[in-house]
Amino acid sequence: MTTAPTIGVLALQGDVREHVRALRESGARPVAVRRPAELEAVDALVIPGGESTTMWKLADAFDLLEPLRLRVKSGMPAYGSCAGMIMLADRIEGGTDDQQTLGGIDMVVRRNAFGRQVDSFESTLDFAGRGAMRAVFIRAPWVESVGSGVEVLGLAEPGDRIVAVRQGPLLATSFHPELTGDTRVHSYFVEMVREH
Numbered sequence: 424m425t426t427a428p429t430i431g432v433l434a435l436q437g438d439v440r441e442h443v444r445a446l447r448e449s450g451a452r453p454v455a456v457r458r459p460a461e462l463e464a465v466d467a468l469v470i471p472g473g474e475s476t477t478m479w480k481l482a483d484a485f486d487l488l489e490p491l492r493l494r495v496k497s498g499m500p501a502y503g504s505c506a507g508m509i510m511l512a513d514r515i516e517g518g519t520d521d522q523q524t525l526g527g528i529d530m531v532v533r534r535n536a537f538g539r540q541v542d543s544f545e546s547t548l549d550f551a552g553r554g555a556m557r558a559v560f561i562r563a564p565w566v567e568s569v570g571s572g573v574e575v576l577g578l579a580e581p582g583d584r585i586v587a588v589r590q591g592p593l594l595a596t597s598f599h600p601e602l603t604g605d606t607r608v609h610s611y612f613v614e615m616v617r618e619h
């Protein structure tokens with residue numbers, strides 16, 4: 424792909440503007456996605472943080488849940504941050520009884536996992552071997568376990584928990600890279616989309 428890839432940002436809740444800015448700085452053409460037709464037009468999608476229990480209901484109300492599942496299943500690159508990570512998990516712990524995800528990454532994600540110790544915090548971690556990075560966690564999940572096809576891209580204190588993973592065209596982080604002005608995670612995703 425030689426031209427800038429068109430990357431959607433799911434705009435139902437969360438830091439849409441910040442993701443748009445980080446994607447633009449990383450060489451992509453970002454667009455907000457709220458409708459099925461907008462989803463169809465993108466090469467890839469970012470799913471921001473928010474509240475995963477609300478996000479799937481909003482996606483359902485906007486007639487996006489099934490189209491999202493289909494596109495993820497058919498191999499569209501997607502990057503989920505925090506609640507977005509939960510949306511990309513095949514299995515979750517600590518969800519509500521009726522909670523649904525899109526799935527796609529063979530992992531178990533525990534909701535509000537760090538939250539039992541502390542609500543929000545910052546940590547420094549190495550993302551995908553690209554050097555030390557400041558990471559912001561807000562009522563963040565962690566990855567409890569991963570299947571053999573999942574690459575672990577980052578661990579965080581406290582507890583050396585898995586907080587960044589990739590499986591094929593799907594990327595997920597427990598933290599919010601859109602809040603620190605460090606575009607390395609978005610650049611990594613844009614590279615994934617270009618190589619796709």
Ligand SMILES: NC(=O)CC[C@H](N)C(=O)O
Pocket residue numbers: 471472473474475476504505506507509534535561562563564
């Ligand atoms: N900042 C976030 O996205 C928090 C995630 C939220 N705790 C959830 O379970 O969906």
